[in-house]
Every structure is written in C-alpha cells, then in structure tokens.
Amino acid sequence: MKNLSPSLEDYLEAAYTLSLKEGFSRACGISRLLKVSKPSVNSAVKALAARGLLEHEHYGYIRLSPAGLKAGAEISGRHALLKDFFVSVLAMDENQAGEDACRAEHALSPEALRRVGALAVFLKAPPRRRLLLAARSAMSKRKNG
Amino acid sequence: MKNLSPSLEDYLEAAYTLSLKEGFSRACGISRLLKVSKPSVNSAVKALAARGLLEHEHYGYIRLSPAGLKAGAEISGRHALLKDFFVSVLAMDENQAGEDACRAEHALSPEALRRVGALAVFLKAPPRRRLLLAARSAMSKRKNG
DNA sequence: TAATAAAGTTAGCCATGGCTAACTATAGCA
DNA sequence: TGCTATAGTTAGCCATGGCTAACTTTATTA
Numbered sequence: 180m181k182n183l184s185p186s187l188e189d190y191l192e193a194a195y196t197l198s199l200k201e202g203f204s205r206a207c208g209i210s211r212l213l214k215v216s217k218p219s220v221n222s223a224v225k226a227l228a229a230r231g232l233l234e235h236e237h238y239g240y241i242r243l244s245p246a247g248l249k250a251g252a253e254i255s256g257r258h259a260l261l262k263d264f265f266v267s268v269l270a271m272d273e274n275q276a277g278e279d280a281c282r283a284e285h286a287l288s289p290e291a292l293r294r295v296g297a298l299a300v301f302l303k304a305p306p307r308r309r310l311l312l313a314a315r316s317a318m319s320k321r322k323n324g
Numbered sequence: 325m326k327n328l329s330p331s332l333e334d335y336l337e338a339a340y341t342l343s344l345k346e347g348f349s350r351a352c353g354i355s356r357l358l359k360v361s362k363p364s365v366n367s368a369v370k371a372l373a374a375r376g377l378l379e380h381e382h383y384g385y386i387r388l389s390p391a392g393l394k395a396g397a398e399i400s401g402r403h404a405l406l407k408d409f410f411v412s413v414l415a416m417d418e419n420q421a422g423e424d425a426c427r428a429e430h431a432l433s434p435e436a437l438r439r440v441g442a443l444a445v446f447l448k449a450p451p452r453r454r455l456l457l458a459a460r461s462a463m464s465k466r467k468n469g
Numbered sequence: 470t471a472a473t474a475a476a477g478t479t480a481g482c483c484a485t486g487g488c489t490a491a492c493t494a495t496a497g498c499a
Numbered sequence: 500t501g502c503t504a505t506a507g508t509t510a511g512c513c514a515t516g517g518c519t520a521a522c523t524t525t526a527t528t529a
Contacts, residue, residue, distance in 0.1 A: 186486060207506055219487060221508060226485095238494055238507055269439040282431035291424045294414040331516060352476055364517060366478060383477055383524055 183230075185285035188254050189213060190223040191232060194241055195251025203240040257284040257292055264299045328375075330430035333399050334358060335368040336377060339386055340396025348385040402429040402437055409444045 183191065193212045197204035206220045213220075228235050232247035243251055258280050265276035287295070301312055328336065338357045342349035351365045358365070373380050377392035388396055403425050410421035432440070446457055 184485075205506080206508095210506095215486095216488060217507065218489085218509080222486080265436060269436065269443065271436065271439065275433060275435060279431070279433050279436045283428055283436075286424070286427035286431040288420060288424050290420060291410060291414065291416065291428075294416065298414065329515075350476080351478095355476095360516090361518060362477065363479080363519085367516080 183250070187223060187226055188285060189281070190220070191227055191243075191247065191251050192254045192258065194224075194227070194233060194243060195248065195255055198241075198243055198248075198251075203242045205241060209241075254284065257287075260292060260296045260299075261287075264295050268299050268302050328395070332368060332371055333430060334426070335365070336372055336388075336392065336396050337399045337403065339369075339372070339378060340388060340393065340400055343386075343388055343393075343396075348387045350386060354386075399429065402432075405437060405441045405444075406432075409440050413444050413447050 190209060190213070193209045194204045197208045197212065206217060206224060209220045209224075210217050224233070224235050224241060227233050227247070231244055232250060233241055233243045235241050261280035261283050262276050265271040265279055266273060269276075271279070301309060304312060335354060335358070338354045339349045342353045342357065351362060351369060354369075355362050355365045369378070369380050369386060372378050372392070376389055377395060378386055378388045380386050406425035406428050407421045410416045410424055411418060414421075416424070446454060449457060
C-alpha cells in the first residue's frame with residue numbers, strides 16, 4: 180500500500196469519521212467537514228478509490244473498503260492520541276487541540292507518536308500507579324523505555 | 325510580513341543556520357543541507373529575497389536581512405525547542421528527534437509550542453524546583469497555566 | 470593564462486492540491 | 500408528473516515546490 184499524502188490522509192480520516200455513524204459517507208459531508216470545495220473532494224475520493232481504500236458509487240455513497248477502514252482507524256487513532264495529549268497533558272483548549280492534532284498527526288513519526296502516547300499515560304496515572312510504571316521501566320532492559 | 329510556507333521556512337532556517345558561522349551562506353550549502361537540487365534553492369532564495377528576508381548577490385553570497393535574522397532565529401528556536409523535548413523528555417534518538425522536529429515545527433501552533441516547552445522545563449527540573457513550579461502554578465490566576 | 474571544476478542560473482517539465490464555472494443527476498415535494 | 504433544490508461531476512485554471520538539462524559565471528590550479 181502506497182503511503183498517503185497528508186491531504187489524502189485528511190480526506191480518508193473524514194470519510195472514516197463520517198462513516199462511523201451510518202457505514203457510509205457522502206462527498207458533501209466531507210466537503211463541509213474539511214471546508215473544501217466539492218470538486219476537491221471529488222478528486223481526492225478518486226485518488227483514494229484508485230488505491231483501493233474506498234468505493235464510490237457514481238452520484239452516490241462512499242464506502243470504505245476493509246483496507247480503508249483499517250487505514251482510517253489508524254489515522255483517526257493518531258489524531259485522538261495527539262488531541263488527548265494536548266488536552267489532558269498540555270491543558271489546551273479543545274478546539275485548539277483538535278487543530279493542532281490535525282496538523283501534527285501528519286508530521287510525527289510512529290516512534291514519536293508512541294512515546295507521546297506513553298508519556299500521556301504516565302502523566303495521567305495516579306501517583307501510585309506512576310511509581311509502579313517507573314519501577315517497571317527501571318527494571319526493563321530497554322535503553323529508552 | 326506575509327507568513328512563510330513550511331518549505332520557505334525550511335530554506336530560511338537553513339540559511340540562518342549556515343550563516344551563524346560566517347555571517348553569510350551559499351546556495352550550495354543549503355542544497356546539501358536540505359538535500360534538494362540547486363535550482364530549487366535558487367527559486368526559494370528568490371522568494372525569500374522578494375519578502376525582504378535576505379539579499380542574494382548574483383552568483384554570490386546570501387546574507388540575511390535583520391528581518392530574516394529575526395525570523396530565522398524564531399524558526400530555529402522552534403526547532404530547538406521541539407528537538408529538546410523529543411530528546412530530553414521522550415528520550416528519542418538524536419537523529420530521529422531532529423527529523424521529527426523538522427516536520428513538527430511547521431505543524432504546531434505557537435500556543436502548543438509554548439506549552440511543550442514549558443512541560444519540558446517542568447519535567448527536567450529537579451524535584452524541589454518542580455515542587456516550587458507546581459506551587460506557583462497553583463497560586464496563579466491563569467486557568468491553564 | 471588557459472583549462473577545468475564548482476557554483477549559480479535559466480528554461481521548462483511534472484505532481485499535488487486547491488479553486489470557480491458550468492453542467493448533470495438524484496431526490497423531494499407541490 | 501414535473502419543478503426545484505441538493506449533490507456530484509467535469510473542465511480548466513492557478514500556486515507551490517520539486518526536478519533535469521543545459522547554460523553561464525566564478526574560482527582554482529596546472
């Protein structure tokens with residue numbers, strides 16, 4: 180599977196998010212969500228369909244394929260992880276956190292994402308749990324765990 | 325001053341970084357640093373010159389203007405802040421941290437950057453200092469400080 | 470000083486990803 | 500059933516930001 184551009188990731192994420200309710204999404208919904216024109220959605224959807232991530236009925240519904248659902252969940256997960264970090268750890272405003280997550284989700288490596296998530300888990304844990312996590316980390320053989 | 329695209333920010337940052345040694349930089353240095361072709365550097369440098377951020381002698385040196393130095397320092401500071409967070413807090417490898425910083429520096433809002441920096445300061449402080457910072461924060465009237 | 474290497478420029482190509490204008494299809498309702 | 504609003508499509512434009520090929524300028528050095 181070829182890597183998606185940030186832009187295509189955004190479109191797939193939007194289609195995925197809108198699909199969670201009904202099982203499908205529509206171009207106009209994506210257009211409204213991402214605040215882009217309908218022709219922009221149209222060409223992005225074509226590109227995603229060409230990669231086998233979704234199917235697009237002519238003048239009709241957009242349905243994610245299994246691969247599309249998987250990729251959409253992955254992207255959506257990145258977004259949620261970052262937004263949670265911004266809100267729970269950095270105490271940022273919800274909207275601002277969403278916007279930052281939206282941009283940062285395309286910028287960070289999987290490794291950085293993983294560590295940001297782990298830091299959030301650690302900092303959100305109650306003190307006793309945190310001590311346990313720290314102790315386990317100290318026992319671990321991993322260099323940077 | 326118009327906002328710079330991520331790409332132009334990278335070129336300006338490169339010119340700034342290379343200038344720190346000698347007071348000027350050259351296109352071939354930027355080309356090597358950013359791993360892009362010389363014509364790409366050439367057109368980016370033109371765009372930066374058009375914005376008054378640097379001057380470019382024909383077939384010669386590139387010198388940052390005062391505005392360019394200011395902007396370069398700002399961008400470079402963002403980069404350093406993020407890299408420090410990735411290395412000192414997330415315990416990431418230097419190279420990986422540099423790459424992630426390079427991409428994330430264009431994605432995060434000033435507010436997010438500020439908070440990431442503050443978090444790094446807090447977590448890197450020794451326990452007693454940390455307690456003091458926490459106490460001050462508790463006394464502060466700011467909502468999310 | 471003339472040849473050559475290195476640096477810089479120009480022209481022109483391409484992909485991505487936006488947009489508007491104008492058209493077509495579908496659906497809901499009088 | 501036909502009108503109209505909404506949705507979707509197509510064509511074509513533009514800006515950004517890469518690239519190569521071919522050229523010019525500058526610097527080095529034999």
